Amino acid sequence: MNGNDESAGSPAKSKRKDARRNQQTLLDAAARVFVTSGVEAPVRDIAAEAGVGVGTIYRHFPTRADLVIAVYRHQVDACAEAGPALLASGPTPHAALGRWVDLFADFLVTKHGLAAAMQGDSAGFETLHAYFLDRLLPVCTQLLDAAAASGEIRSDLDAYHLMRGIGNLCIGADSDPRYDARRLVALLVAGLRRPH
Secondary structure, eight states, X not given: OHHHHHHHHHHHHXXXXXXXXXXXXXXXXXXXXXXXXXXXXXXXXXXXXXXXXXXXXXXXXXXXXXXXXXHHHHHHHHHHHHHHHHHHHSSSHHHHHHHHHHHXXXXXXXXXXXXXXXXXXXXXXXXXXXXXXXXXXXXXHHHHHHHHHTTSBOSOOXXXXXXXXXXXXXXXXXXXXXXOHHHHHHHHHHTTBOOO
């Protein structure tokens, strides 16, 4: 009887896992389209990139704002999850910090039009910003602490200030082809090293 109970629960779990994977695929596709075409890109372009029908997108995300917010949260989650993985697999904590900062800068540079999409919904925007800080500040802190503990960087660094500085360096990167925010961010990370 237990075998039947387990097999009865298994298809439901598998279905939920498939639904999550499908939603992840859709969010990844929407993020790629947003990077190249902005958040006002036609839904049919997102559907084509994801390999689904337009109705599937509207079933999951009834409004464009719902889709933009979901993509934003999805990208924040991916950036947050990358930190510990990079720390575990990187050659050094400073190298892991550098790779994570690259991902963070890419996220900042490529989130075209989020503010415009959220215009008029300051409470929604503030909620997203709080989510951003809640998810990413601890990851940045963990990476900074590990790099400081290894003696690679100074120990008086604050994650909020570093993230704010990176954010400021990324402003306008999408509107000026001569401005290379990623290069400046790399210089900032190199400058974190402890003087010898």
